[in-house]
Amino acid sequence: MNTRPALSVTQAVRQRISTRGFLDRPIPRADLVDLLETAQRAPSGGNLQPWKTIAVTGAAKDEIIALAARVLSENPMAVIPMERPVYPDFKQVDPVYDQRRRRVGEMMYEKIGIPREDRAGRIAWFAHNYRFFGAPVGLFFIIDTRMGHGQWAHMGMYMQTIALLAEERGWGTCMQECWARLRDELHDHFGLDDHHMIYSGMSLGWPDPDEPANALYAERAPQAEVVEFRGF
Numbered sequence: 001m002n003t004r005p006a007l008s009v010t011q012a013v014r015q016r017i018s019t020r021g022f023l024d025r026p027i028p029r030a031d032l033v034d035l036l037e038t039a040q041r042a043p044s045g046g047n048l049q050p051w052k053t054i055a056v057t058g059a060a061k062d063e064i065i066a067l068a069a070r071v072l073s074e075n076p077m078a079v080i081p082m083e084r085p086v087y088p089d090f091k092q093v094d095p096v097y098d099q100r101r102r103r104v105g106e107m108m109y110e111k112i113g114i115p116r117e118d119r120a121g122r123i124a125w126f127a128h129n130y131r132f133f134g135a136p137v138g139l140f141f142i143i144d145t146r147m148g149h150g151q152w153a154h155m156g157m158y159m160q161t162i163a164l165l166a167e168e169r170g171w172g173t174c175m176q177e178c179w180a181r182l183r184d185e186l187h188d189h190f191g192l193d194d195h196h197m198i199y200s201g202m203s204l205g206w207p208d209p210d211e212p213a214n215a216l217y218a219e220r221a222p223q224a225e226v227v228e229f230r231g232f
């Protein structure tokens with residue numbers, strides 16, 4: 001039962017961060033069912049609702065962690081060629097995007113105190129991703145590969161809706177495209193058909209207030225860099 005005071009949408013948007021450390025405290029199935037039912041109200045062009053979700057906890061989550069450990073033990077940072085890469089080719093786009101990506105990475109490693117030279121430490125930290133940062137719940141978002149770019153955007157709306165609803169419940173989330181690295185393995189593990197693929201994962205649970213990574217409040221570009229007002 002959620003007894004927390006109501007959270008405004010503005011507060012939820014402002015306080016949501018990527019949570020990278022969770023308490024060992026379960027999320028009751030009924031609460032997750034309720035959240036996902038509400039998230040189904042996310043908009044999508046033509047009301048296609050082009051998302052499917054697999055939620056894992058307990059043994060089902062442990063199986064995925066074990067699968068990831070098996071695959072990644074070979075080479076934790078191997079760059080896997082992907083049909084749908086997580087990032088653009090940074091050489092082709094405005095350098096500001098790569099700068100932002102690097103900046104948030106540096107800010108995070110600064111918070112957790114792992115210097116650039118400690119490559120092994122950074123790799124070890126990154127591997128927390130594949131244990132859902134200790135979260136009790138992992139979500140996987142699946143899209144039909146025949147969908148176009150519009151539907152991928154709508155999937156994003158659905159995911160952000162989940163993240164904001166989680167805030168309201170006092171939970172934290174971390175969206176995790178890192179799972180794209182295991183797309184093929186997860187595809188087989190979940191028994192998806194040929195037309196479906198894992199777009200992204202998401203860790204969900206109670207944030208650990210003592211986790212230094214959770215103190216990162218990632219900066220954003222100044223409004224003038226991204227918004228143009230005309231006719232006001």
Ligand SMILES: Cc1cc2nc3c(=O)[nH]c(=O)nc-3n(C[C@H](O)[C@H](O)[C@H](O)COP(=O)(O)O)c2cc1C
Pocket residue numbers: 016017018019020104129174175176177178179200216217218
């Ligand atoms: C679709 C998507 C995938 C992401 N994948 C990862 C991931 O695999 N691992 C991770 O630690 N953070 C991941 N992030 C979190 C971003 O790094 C984060 O949203 C960004 O740095 C801004 O920080 P904030 O979410 O704390 O505001 C992802 C975010 C999105 C939207």
